[in-house]
Amino acid sequence: MQIEKYYHKSDALVVGTGLAGLRAALALADAGIDTITISKVYPTRSHSVSAQGGIAAAIGHASDDSTELHMWDTVKGSDYLGDQDAIEMFVNEAIKTVYEMEHMGVVFSRMPDGRIAQRRFGGHSRPRAVYAADYTGHVLLHTLFEQCIKKKVRFFNEFFVLKLILREDGVVSGVVAWDIRNGGLHIFNAKATLFATGGFGRAFKITSNSFTNTGDGLSLVLREGLPIEDLEFVQFHPTGLYRLGILVSEAARGEGGYLINGKGERFMKRYAPEKMELAPRDVVARAEQTEINEGRGIDGKDYIYLDLRHLGAEKIKERLPQIRELAMNFLGVDPIKEPIPIQPTAHYQMGGIPTTKRGEVLGDGKSQVVPGFYAAGEAACVSIHGANRLGTNSQQEAITMGRITGLAMAEFVKKADLMPVPDKAVEEAEAHVRRYLEGKGSVRPFELRERLHEIMTNKVGIFRNERDLTEAVRQVRELEAEIPNIHVEDKGVRFNLDLQEALETENLLVFSEVIAAGALNRRESRGAHYRVDYPKRDDENWLKHTLAWKTPEGVKFDYKPVVITKYQPQERKY
Amino acid sequence: MKRKFRIFRYQPDKDKKPYYKEYEIEIEDGWTVLDALNHIHWYVDGTLAYRRACRSEICGSCAMRINGKNRLACKTQIKTLGSGTIKIEPLPGLPIIKDMVVDMDPFFRNLEKVKPYFIKYSPLPEEEQLQTPEERDLINEAAMCILCGACTTSCPSFWANPDYLGPAALLKAYRFIFDSRDEGGKERLEIINDRNGLWRCHAIFNCTEACPKNINITHYIKKLQNLAVNNQF
Numbered sequence: 108m109q110i111e112k113y114y115h116k117s118d119a120l121v122v123g124t125g126l127a128g129l130r131a132a133l134a135l136a137d138a139g140i141d142t143i144t145i146s147k148v149y150p151t152r153s154h155s156v157s158a159q160g161g162i163a164a165a166i167g168h169a170s171d172d173s174t175e176l177h178m179w180d181t182v183k184g185s186d187y188l189g190d191q192d193a194i195e196m197f198v199n200e201a202i203k204t205v206y207e208m209e210h211m212g213v214v215f216s217r218m219p220d221g222r223i224a225q226r227r228f229g230g231h232s233r234p235r236a237v238y239a240a241d242y243t244g245h246v247l248l249h250t251l252f253e254q255c256i257k258k259k260v261r262f263f264n265e266f267f268v269l270k271l272i273l274r275e276d277g278v279v280s281g282v283v284a285w286d287i288r289n290g291g292l293h294i295f296n297a298k299a300t301l302f303a304t305g306g307f308g309r310a311f312k313i314t315s316n317s318f319t320n321t322g323d324g325l326s327l328v329l330r331e332g333l334p335i336e337d338l339e340f341v342q343f344h345p346t347g348l349y350r351l352g353i354l355v356s357e358a359a360r361g362e363g364g365y366l367i368n369g370k371g372e373r374f375m376k377r378y379a380p381e382k383m384e385l386a387p388r389d390v391v392a393r394a395e396q397t398e399i400n401e402g403r404g405i406d407g408k409d410y411i412y413l414d415l416r417h418l419g420a421e422k423i424k425e426r427l428p429q430i431r432e433l434a435m436n437f438l439g440v441d442p443i444k445e446p447i448p449i450q451p452t453a454h455y456q457m458g459g460i461p462t463t464k465r466g467e468v469l470g471d472g473k474s475q476v477v478p479g480f481y482a483a484g485e486a487a488c489v490s491i492h493g494a495n496r497l498g499t500n501s502q503q504e505a506i507t508m509g510r511i512t513g514l515a516m517a518e519f520v521k522k523a524d525l526m527p528v529p530d531k532a533v534e535e536a537e538a539h540v541r542r543y544l545e546g547k548g549s550v551r552p553f554e555l556r557e558r559l560h561e562i563m564t565n566k567v568g569i570f571r572n573e574r575d576l577t578e579a580v581r582q583v584r585e586l587e588a589e590i591p592n593i594h595v596e597d598k599g600v601r602f603n604l605d606l607q608e609a610l611e612t613e614n615l616l617v618f619s620e621v622i623a624a625g626a627l628n629r630r631e632s633r634g635a636h637y638r639v640d641y642p643k644r645d646d647e648n649w650l651k652h653t654l655a656w657k658t659p660e661g662v663k664f665d666y667k668p669v670v671i672t673k674y675q676p677q678e679r680k681y
Numbered sequence: 682m683k684r685k686f687r688i689f690r691y692q693p694d695k696d697k698k699p700y701y702k703e704y705e706i707e708i709e710d711g712w713t714v715l716d717a718l719n720h721i722h723w724y725v726d727g728t729l730a731y732r733r734a735c736r737s738e739i740c741g742s743c744a745m746r747i748n749g750k751n752r753l754a755c756k757t758q759i760k761t762l763g764s765g766t767i768k769i770e771p772l773p774g775l776p777i778i779k780d781m782v783v784d785m786d787p788f789f790r791n792l793e794k795v796k797p798y799f800i801k802y803s804p805l806p807e808e809e810q811l812q813t814p815e816e817r818d819l820i821n822e823a824a825m826c827i828l829c830g831a832c833t834t835s836c837p838s839f840w841a842n843p844d845y846l847g848p849a850a851l852l853k854a855y856r857f858i859f860d861s862r863d864e865g866g867k868e869r870l871e872i873i874n875d876r877n878g879l880w881r882c883h884a885i886f887n888c889t890e891a892c893p894k895n896i897n898i899t900h901y902i903k904k905l906q907n908l909a910v911n912n913q914f
């Protein structure tokens with residue numbers, strides 16, 4: 108079969124049009140840099156659009172907040188695994204980010220005097236979340252998209268990136284992508300390439316993430332022999348709609364919602380007596396799962412209640428309209444009248460592609476920058492969130508790091524040369540697609556996905572142990588071995604959803620081994636990573652970041668120290 | 682429970698003309714039309730094409746025609762669709778790429794025409810521009826648009842004339858023109874105060890009925906028409 112090839116050149120290339128990618132594209136456009144953005148969906152379909160609750164910044168409109176407090180909360184929330192130099196930079200830039208977004212026209216919720224309103228969120232000691240009701244991500248993403256239209260950013264929408272072009276001299280010079288709509292390979296040659304490819308939630312059965320969150324960026328990087336940092340830290344959000352995983356924002360608890368077990372008890376008093384429902388997510392999700400495991404779910408089943416009734420109809424309609432709509436439509440429950448059945452849902456990846464504070468990707472994970480390669484947003488690991496992210500810190504990270512990284516790229520392309528794309532990279536990408544379009548396998552992509560979901564959910568979930576994790580690593584590797592056997596039914600080139608799902612399934616399998624192996628390797632409990640057999644945090648041996656490489660023999664590990672500047676690790680109580 | 686789906690199929694480069702294919706599948710309580718499409722794609726027919734991302738009514742990917750009405754597949758509970766065969770087709774009025782996947786570029790190009798971005802000429806304050814909750818309320822609903830295209834592609838004026846900006850683009854214009862902070866109102870109004878803009882809306886209300894976000898689009902277009910007539914800028 109004939110596969111057409113098309114070549115494009117630009118100074119900068121942005122893969123991903125979520126908050127991180129669009130903010131970077133805007134920074135590049137503002138600097139007058141010729142920029143192309145690529146995304147497997149139209150920009151406003153990117154997962155960022157689903158973010159609900161808010162974006163953190165210590166602007167102190169509703170309290171005596173300060174950047175020091177924001178930093179302290181983030182460090183403590185991260186269970187001391189966050190790099191404090193990065194966090195310090197982040198909390199300061201966060202304030203600028205919020206005002207800058209307001210200047211672009213974001214419709215933030217307001218106080219009666221016209222200033223930006225703020226609300227409470229878990230793990231934050233002050234009301235720090237800037238928000239637009241419960242559709243904050245939607246208004247932020249649309250605003251960035253609008254500004255990109257204004258600046259005439261060049262979009263390649265519905266292109267699936269298949270391969271990162273890492274040359275033998277260690278320089279990245281672009282990507283190869285598949286045109287989803289019309290078929291054909293597009294070779295994008297650029298001086299600087301950014302991965303803002305988002306998270307990996309679709310590795311789990313119950314997830315808040317959109318179908319697009321298949322961790323493609325991670326697997327593309329791993330395939331080129333580069334490392335990934337701290338991937339074992341998976342955030343499970345305490346409030347997903349029962350069985351569906353669709354998110355009920357933490358804003359529901361920020362506004363005063365209660366968590367209730369089968370005995371009608373506000374059980375958080377036994378786990379976090381002071382912060383109660385507003386303890387950080389790792390703490391709340393574990394508490395919830397414990398209640399369920401010990402038979403105190405609703406009617407002894409695997410869910411509990413989020414009760415908002417006491418907030419009253421008016422507050423629910425004004426501050427949480429989307430959540431009400433979702434609960435009514437998907438579960439037939441009106442939160443004004445009934446409690447919402449909920450369970451933990453896989454939500455966020457704390458780890459990712461290791462970068463410097465300017466978004467430059469580290470080839471050894473530690474100090475060696477890969478020329479021409481950048482990462483930002485959920486796909487990257489700076490590390491601001493360490494072992495557990497606080498709610499509202501990730502939209503903030505995506506936008507703030509998007510801007511900083513875009514500026515770093517602009518600086519870089521001004522003095523860098525365009526390095527050619529080796530033929531080998533294009534041939535490899537072509538062979539990859541051909542294997543699916545021309546080959547004959549026997550296992551359907553979704554069959555593999557379902558098997559992966561079982562493994563990841565049952566063995567690499569909220570509570571982990573040596574036996575399950577050992578099994579999980581072995582089983583994921585077995586699934587990976589089946590990749591050459593994947594059968595794509597659709598052999599056409601136009602909008603071939605089957606092909607896309609095969610490619611995505613392959614990506615899920617590639618990085619999932621790293622999560623499982625990392626969790627097995629880390630014999631302690633920290634933040635979202637909880638080992639039943641090692642229930643204590645072990646600073647002596649494990650106050651360090653994991654770096655992981657894929658090898659044919661399995662995952663290989665190295666480590667790097669955590670950057671500690673102001674706050675020494677201490678016991679974490681809420 | 683078993684349900685029948687009659688689904689539009691078309692690959693312009695392969696098929697001479699569109700046809701419908703029937704699928705009968707076992708559905709579970711609480712399933713949406715999107716759940717059914719996924720099930721068919723995963724287990725029955727891998728060649729089926731449609732768009733979806735968030736599956737929670739917010740990304741705007743999955744608008745299609747379900748039993749003759751434009752709706753979001755991920756929002757439409759199967760149990761609300763009666764007991765007969767469920768008919769699924771692409772949004773009308775846009776070129777078909779494959780099956781339920783239409784070319785949204787014309788829709789986005791119309792949007793781009795109305796300067797769909799915040800415009801400010803005066804110097805910005807160091808911190809935020811003030812906006813009272815009441816001022817924000819004027820545009821809050823309009824800003825909830827998810828650009829799904831259900832409205833524009835349900836409008837007979839748009840079917841008759843693809844140059845018509847369409848309700849979604851006009852709504853976007855409203856969102857900025859009525860934003861107390863924005864200063865591009867006059868230039869935007871000039872663009873939409875046109876035969877192919879405001880004045881092609883005959884208040885048929887199809888758009889408002891189709892909108893999955895329950896936005897009262899016709900009402901906002903009316904407000905723009907009044908503004909244009911009174912020329913308040």
Ligand SMILES: Cc1cc2nc3c(=O)[nH]c(=O)nc-3n(C[C@H](O)[C@H](O)[C@H](O)COP(=O)(O)OP(=O)(O)OC[C@H]3O[C@@H](n4cnc5c(N)ncnc54)[C@H](O)[C@@H]3O)c2cc1C
Nearest residue numbers: 123124125126127147155160161268305484485499501502
């Ligand atoms: C339901 C939900 C609610 C949330 N609420 C909040 C909140 O209130 N506050 C908060 O701070 N955080 C929240 N988060 C987290 C936050 O939304 C995300 O972490 C953040 O938006 C990620 O942005 P991003 O730009 O990194 O990635 P994304 O928005 O996920 O964008 C990824 C982009 O990469 C593209 N892409 C990926 N792979 C490929 C490929 N192979 N080829 C081409 N393109 C590709 C996609 O098309 C997409 O454009 C929430 C998350 C969820 C799931």
Ligand code: SF4
Nearest residue numbers: 826827829830832892
């Ligand atoms: S106004 Fe409603 S129907 Fe039209 S694009 Fe926006 S959300 Fe969709």
Ligand code: FES
Nearest residue numbers: 736740741743755
């Ligand atoms: S899948 Fe996002 S709106 Fe339906």
